[in-house]
Amino acid sequence: MKSILIITAFLISSLASFSQKLKSAKSLTTAFSTAAKSGKPVFLIINTPTIDHLKKLPENAKVDFTSALDDKEVISKVEENFVVYNTTMVDTSVRSIMRSGNIKQFPAYIFLRSNREIFFSESANSTDKNRYFSMIERAKAAFKEKSISDLEKDAQQKGDAATLKKLIDARKKIGIxxxxxxxxxxxxxxxxxxxxxxxxxxxxxxxxxxxxxxxxxxxxxxxxxxxxxxxxxxxxxxxxxxxxxxxxxxxxxxxxxxxxxxxxxxxxxxxTWSRDYRGADKSYNNQMLWYYSTVKDTASYLRTAAYFYDNHYMNIGADSIKKIEQRNHTVNSKNQSLQLGAKKMVSKEKMDSLMKLPGIKTVTSSIVSISSSGNNYANELNNAAWKFYEIGTKNINYLTKAMLWSRRSIELNPISGYYDTLAHILYRIGYFEEAIKTQEIAIEKAKKEQISTTNFELELKKIKARTL
Structure with missing residues (x-):
């Protein structure tokens, strides 16, 4: 269960009024087909599914989530030069592009050749139309440069340091x-x-x-x-x-x-953990768990996971975990801000001077970054428990561990999804009545969380009918 972290940067400029919307191709395939015929590159816009639940900002922060991409002048310039496909990060057709371009900040603006090769990208929404005019010009300039596929051919033919460096630099430039x-x-x-x-x-x-x-x-x-x-x-x-x-x-x-x-x-x-031996051990085993899971070495995964989660997640009290998470959240937020600040923010001196100019209004640039959950321990314990269930093990020792991990995740963060996990594990062990009660709690929690209960209710029927 992934969560998202809002990172906002505040820039200064004039604020325009917006009313129109960009015309978007019906699908990514259609966009590339049109691009191939027209000779124009594709402008792929990837947003988060909804912005409403993301507006968790300090009380004194005033943020406008409107976008200068809705400005008629910007729209005209974009549609003149690109084929647009506007979608969200849950669209499966763009996942390979997100992976290849290492896209982790949204909204993402990705420019691609008709062969699906990324040649330019940016992120963050802005209410400053000049920001988008600048982006368009830089994308047009990048489109005229030698493509990565051509640079790859050069590197294969020559193989010298200068040619390889050009290829590496081109890949780094687009986030690879x-x-x-x-x-x-x-x-x-x-x-x-x-x-x-x-x-x-x-x-x-x-x-x-x-x-x-x-x-x-x-x-x-x-x-x-x-x-x-x-x-x-x-x-x-x-x-x-x-x-x-x-x-x-x-x-x-x-x-x-x-x-x-x-x-x-x-x-x-x-x-990389220096003298933090516990953190070092956790990091090592985390990587090996990912490897065993990816290559489907189930026996090694179960054995390593049993040690890993017991040793790093179950031998510390809930109150201590919450303190650790709060400290980690503060550090991670600071690191994210420093990184984004180095790339996105204007200097305080520049901002102060702009604020003194007459007729200048604040323009907001908003970024949504993929990050770890605020309840990381609970999330990881829940995912570990679900993984044991998903693997299909019937080993009572492993299932008992999964049940304990699931109960701890609920102790840390009692949400519907975690109760659903526990219900499935209880069913697998054979505690059918407790599984029914737990799934009913999951449904009640889901209602309070204002999320769909359909899947939870279907699973409850299967538990009652013993067909799960």
Missing amino acids: TNNADLIEQYVGNLKISDFNNYDNVVYILEAGPYADGTAYRLAYTNRKLIDSIYKTEPQYKRVAFNNAIISNTMIAAAKDKNLNKAMAGANFARS
């Missing part, structure tokens, strides 16, 4: 963080002395090299330089280095079913 294979080729063109150069090593780390790869080993040959990089670079960049290395290594490991590579990725994740 998995450049591990390319950086392996790239370092093959370098001299040993190049790994004593600060900028060269930063460039390698940004590509997310495999934790068991040549590029990673060569980048770490000068330990003093690595230490300097991790002390000098901003925190969000250091986190990005580590996340890319872990993610790229684990994805490659799962793809090839390479246990040794997975362990290398998990060990790197563990090393």
Whole structure:
């Protein structure tokens, strides 16, 4: 169960009035077909399903969620240059594009060639139409540049450092963080002395090299330089280095079913926790759980998960968990703000000077980012319990653990979905009457939460009929 975190940035400019809407293609397929015929690129707009429940802002914050994309001048400019497809993040047809472009902030504005290749992207809503005019011009300029597919052909033919760098840079520009294979080729063109150069090593780390790869080993040959990089670079960049290395290594490991590579990725994740041994152990096992789940190694998953959730989630009291989560939420919010601030915000001095200008009104730029839940422990325990149920195990020891995890998730956050999970596990164990009562609670909770009870009621019928 994922949740979303609102990150808002406030910019200053004049505020226009809006009334129209962009014309959108009926489907993504239609948009690409029209683009191929017209020679225009596709402008893909991905919003959150609804914005109403996201407006949880400080009491003194005044936010206008209208968009300058509804301004008639902006609409005219967009429709003149692009084929538009407007959708939401739950649209399955755009998920592969979201993955390839590493799209995590919404609304997302993604520009694609007719072959579905991303060539430019931005995020955040704004009430400043000049922001969109600027975006359009930059997208048009990017469209004229050499495509990634052409750069890939060049890299295959030449394979030199300069050509590979152009390809890596083009991929980074559109948000692709998995450049591990390319950086392996790239370092093959370098001299040993190049790994004593600060900028060269930063460039390698940004590509997310495999934790068991040549590029990673060569980048770490000068330990003093690595230490300097991790002390000098901003925190969000250091986190990005580590996340890319872990993610790229684990994805490659799962793809090839390479246990040794997975362990290398998990060990790197563990090393990022320095002297926090508990956090390091948790990070290692979290990565290995993902690997076992992805390659469908059920026996290893169940064995590792049983240790992992008992050791890291069940041996600490509910009150302590809530304090930890509050502290983590504060830290994560601060880190998100710093990262977005570096990219989106104008300086305080600039903002103050703009505020003094006559006739200037505040313009809001809003961003919705995918982030971890505020009730992370409850969510993870619920998901772990449901995973054990979903796997289909009938081992009473594993099911008992899942039941205890589910009960703890409810203790931390008593919502309908968690009661539904517990009801299913109780049914699997054979506690049919308790399963019925628990599912009835799930339905009552869902009503209070104002969400659909249809699926919960269908599951209740199956529990009563013993056909679940």
